[in-house]
Amino acid sequence: MSAFKTDSFGDRVRNAASARKAELEKFRTKTEVDEKVVAEREAARREIVAAREARALERKAAADEKQAREAVEKAERDAALKLEQAAREVEAAAEAERAAALEAERKLARDARYAARKARK
Template sequence: MSGFRDKDFGDRLSTAENARKAMLERVRAKPGADDPAVAERRATRQAISTAREARLAEREAAKIAEQAREAAEREAQQAAAHEQRLSQEVAEAAERAEKAERQVALEAEQKAARDARYAARKARK
């Protein structure tokens, strides 16, 4: 076991310090806010965000238009159904009036026939 080396406290401290230095170098190596690449990425993200908002607004407008169209269609269907009910009621009323008129005519015809039979019977006596 001559190849195994146990790390002592100093080695651990130096390893931790090297790790901190490496992290600090990575942070320092990042481009600043005034870097053109950062500004370009920010502009790209802003353009994507604006396009997304425009698509959302367009979808919302289409949804509102669809709801308005459906409401108008329902209104038209209700109006057509109401008109159909009215015409059906008028037809039924006309049919009832015609039936009543036929009944009155039938009763008058029957009364005339009855009166004629009565008169004929009186004439024979």
């Protein structure tokens, strides 16, 4: 059996340096691969953002169209309500005119009765 081998200081320094070099090479190769992956991810993110913006524009266009359609419908309803109100006002005026004519007719009949009563006396 061989005795326990102890490394000299120089051996330990060389081993540490070679380990550092190995780690550095590992990092360099990993960063090259990571840069490609990062570029791919960034491109995918850009596509997602572009799609999101396109959907937002579509939603805004749909909302604007809906708002315009609602404004037209409201204008139509308001016009119909004004027309109905005008028709009610005309009907109320006609009813008031009929009531006034009826009242005038009743007054004439009452006056005629009064005159007839006076004529009999």
